[in-house]
Amino acid sequence: MLLDIVKKMIRVTKGMTEDRIATIDASKEFVHHSDMFRGKHEVDYETCTGCDACNKICPVNAIVMKPLPLKKPNKIPEVNLAVCIFCGLCEDVCPVKPKAIKLSGGDFNMRAGGKHEAQDNFWVKVDVPEDWIEKKKEEEKIKAEAAAKKRAEMAAKKKAEAKEENNG
Ligand code: SF4
Ligand code: SF4
Known part of the structure; x- marks a missing residue:
């Protein structure tokens, strides 16, 4: 028992004092590699009709409709990725062909803009x-x-x- 504790203390001390050289920049490594990975959303403001269906079906209220000064679309979806569960229902329900909101699939880059960025800033914003x-x-x-x-x-x-x- 005592020996185990001493061994552990030696290991920890060694780990804390030893110079270790990083060989991989983990901040550039993507967490998801599965073919099934859905990726973050892409919103096409040119085809969106502002029908609100994606917002209404979202089970976790991850979508906020941004108002636009137009008759159609008078609003457009933006997605809070910190809340989204990537169920894909918003894409399924979108009545526009091709879909005006879709999960980008191949886009693995799900990082927020900065290391210490608040989760509140982890959004798919649509700049019209x-x-x-x-x-x-x-x-x-x-x-x-x-x-x-x-x-x-x-x-x-x-x-x-x-x-x-x-x-x-
Ligand atoms: S993928 Fe699902 S949880 Fe995420 S915004 Fe779309 S409907 Fe909401
Ligand atoms: S993205 Fe599709 S479902 Fe959502 S408001 Fe636009 S047209 Fe409607």
Whole structure:
């Protein structure tokens, strides 16, 4: 018993005092190597409709819908990887083809930006370019104007038909 303790103390002291040279940079080694590994999410803001289905189905509330100043999509999913359990339901339920949210599969790099980075920063963020938003806004405006014009034409046509009926 005493001998075991002494041996252990010698081993620990040796481990603490001996110069040891690292041969592998463990921070660059990926934990997962399985073919089944699902990887972190990729979100395509150009095809997402903001339908909210991925957010609603997420069993652990790992998704937060980021608001956008558009009619469609008016919001887009961002994922908290510290909470996500990588079940893949968000990808399964996405109605868009090809999927607007998917687990990237081959991307093994699941590290946060820095060694001491808080888990709260471990997110899949979606940066939607300002010029794309402006382009979409313009498209939506043109569409809304065309729809309003069509509605006005229909109303005028109905009014004319009603007038004709009354006169006849
Ligand atoms: S993989 Fe599962 S847990 Fe992770 S965000 Fe998607 S639905 Fe939520
Ligand atoms: S990623 Fe898919 S399911 Fe999620 S909001 Fe966009 S379209 Fe809907």
